[in-house]
Amino acid sequence: MTSSNVSRRSLLRTAALGAGTMALGGGLSACGSGSPSSSADTLTYWDWYVTQAPWVDKEIELFEKAHSGVGVKKTTQQNAKYPDLVALANRSGNPPDVFMIPQVPSVAEQVAKGWLHPLDEWATPKWQSRFPEGTFLEGANVFDGKVYSAPLKGSGAQLQLYIHHGVFTSVGLTNPDGSVKIPRTWDEVTSAAQTITKKSGGKSYGFGFGNADGIGVLAWWLDLFVRGAGAPGGAPTAPGTGMDYRVGKWTFGTDRAYADFLELFVEWKKRGFFHPNSVSLSDEAARAFFERGKFGMTVGGVWNQPEWTQHKFTDYSLVTLPSPTATPKGYWYADPVGNGAFAAVSAKSKKAHEAFQWLDALTSPAAGRRWVQDLNGVSVYPEGNDPDGIDSKPFAAFVGMTEQVLRGPVPLVRNPELAGVAPSVPKPDISDVVAGVYTGQIKDVQGALSSLADKKFQLLSDAVAAVAKKGKKVSTSDYVFTDWDPTKPYTTKKA
């Protein structure tokens, strides 16, 4: 017997064994798919909600009870990879029945690619009327007159300065009545940070953040502090944001609020007010450090609160728009575009009717109320945003902050043809620039800010030109609202 004979026989035997195993496996899997709880009645649903997962799970439970025989199989994807995963799922022709709409590509692009199912069959005028006026907006969640999505969230104060009561109390930052002395102006924030750093004996620092994840944490600081100083665009924390609509440009280089705050920010660092590992800490770790009192103040959004509440940490306050003066010169502005496109039914769904029922349940007033009560954020339905019905004091404070959110200009309302304009995001963007300034790698702060503002406007001009080339009537002047007073609500007039 030659070795080659043995090998051939072995190979054939192995192949036969493999084929048998595969057949058996196929049979077994066929058995599985034929079970009563088969995928035929199960909707697939994707999101990136981690801290909000208990709310989603509760909604699934309620939906399944109300729709017997229809199940929802949730998959929570990693936030950073979500756009890629949705794109891949659509390319492979196997997207989930319902999915949270990724930020990239733009909703207009997703509609153009045929990923989203128009909802008009079910989203009747009566159904639409349950939402606040102005919810359905051409270019945001309506394209060519067809509705594709509906909102869940309302517009809240996007960022807050969180204040650790224990740290403040331990260094004597209290009022005569024993309550914590809440800093509201730039000077008060500076003074509080100085007191904590000096008096805590090295146990605590004034400030801290976690920049390691590359999620743009440093842009949050700039955004929070410059708005109240009269820079209504703030800093772009997401694509398509950060513009000062009074001039239709990014004003990093021309509005002195930006350079002034960055100068103060660097000064805070030089004076040792920041936790020294802030640049390399992860955002998660920074959240835990704040909870443990390693620093007295941090900047973040309402998403911090569910985790702290789970850990029974509620000994903190929050303020928004700390300003150089007692009265802010700018505010937060409602974002009907960003909030209007929450989730969508896949164009490839074979259970589109059931899928819409799930989307309907997720965006219902009752689900919105539970969204607020579970401390996730504010609801699109104003009646759901009553601070009085909320047990958590910090969260009630956040809900109360919706008063600081004004209606602002919406270029899409004036010219829906802007829907296809999707300017590229430069690298480095503002968050990188702030990191460069903080670490001392950027010396010419004013130059870096001006250059970035010019670059962003150039990218917008290119994007507008690309859309204009397709025959749309668009111009960069569509972003200019000369009659807008940032301290008052604004109603955009349709063209």
Added chain:
Amino acid sequence: MSLLDTRERRRTPATAPPVAARNGLWQRIRAAKWSYVYLAPMAVLLLAFVIYPIFASFGYTFYRWNGIGSPGEYVGLDNFRQILHDGIFWGAVKHTFLYAFVLVPVQLLLALALALVLNNPKLKFALFFRTVYFIPVVTSAAVVGVVIQLMLANFGDSAGSLLAKTGVTNGHIDWLGDPNTALAVIIAIGIWHTLGYNLVYFLAGLQTIPAELYEAAKLDGCGPVQSFFRITIPMLRQVGVVIVVLAFIGSFQVFDLVQVLTGGGPYFATEVVNTYIYHLAFGGAAGAAAQPDIGLASAASFLYGLLLILFSALQVLALRRISRRRTAANQ
């Protein structure tokens, strides 16, 4: 002996070749068919995942494309122009070369020194120490990075404060967050992490040197230092060349350590070419911070490939020149 004689001798082997070799190519393939069967999976994977993407990605260099759908916007050579004018790219090239040119010499010296110690037949527990030094190699760089990131940043505030209080450092240092220390820390971890590879290569090389040479040298009155420079180093030359080439190739591919430890930050202070390409291809960590651009990433990959080919060619030329000089000196 004439030159013609030599050529003739080369063409006509002294002994008759095996029958299979005298037959055609097909017969030779059939004779070694199982070798080809075993080689086939690797060759197929190499073609699919290395050779094909190299050529396929070259086509993408002419498009602005976010990776979704088919590439549509033809931009000609604009992506190359943009990369060549991008200071962050050249910073990444600088960091990659700095990583390689610091890591390789330091690591080779350390590996050789350790190999000499571990090759000592009188050393007890040699196997244990070899294992200890090799363990980092078999540990994933991502795991190493996560653990060290936790130690230095997320849990490291106590250690940092302790070092500052005891006067070891001038104040609390944010090792991975300070642009002056971050790259040095990554290089140090890189040296430690892959030291075991070169240690094993050197050990293998040392074990091929006949003990008789050292005995003879000893009889001739050579000390350990002379033996090292006159026997060990010349005998390790061949394996040394392989080690240097492999070490440089490995260093130029640095990615996972940087991505996990710093993500290329702070403000690009540790960005290497592979993280730069990754960030272009897949966008920022938050998905929305920067949009993916496969065309730009492909152009950057292509330019980096050209740079490495140029470097490899220079390396080969330099090695040949050294080899010729040595041959001439020996004659």
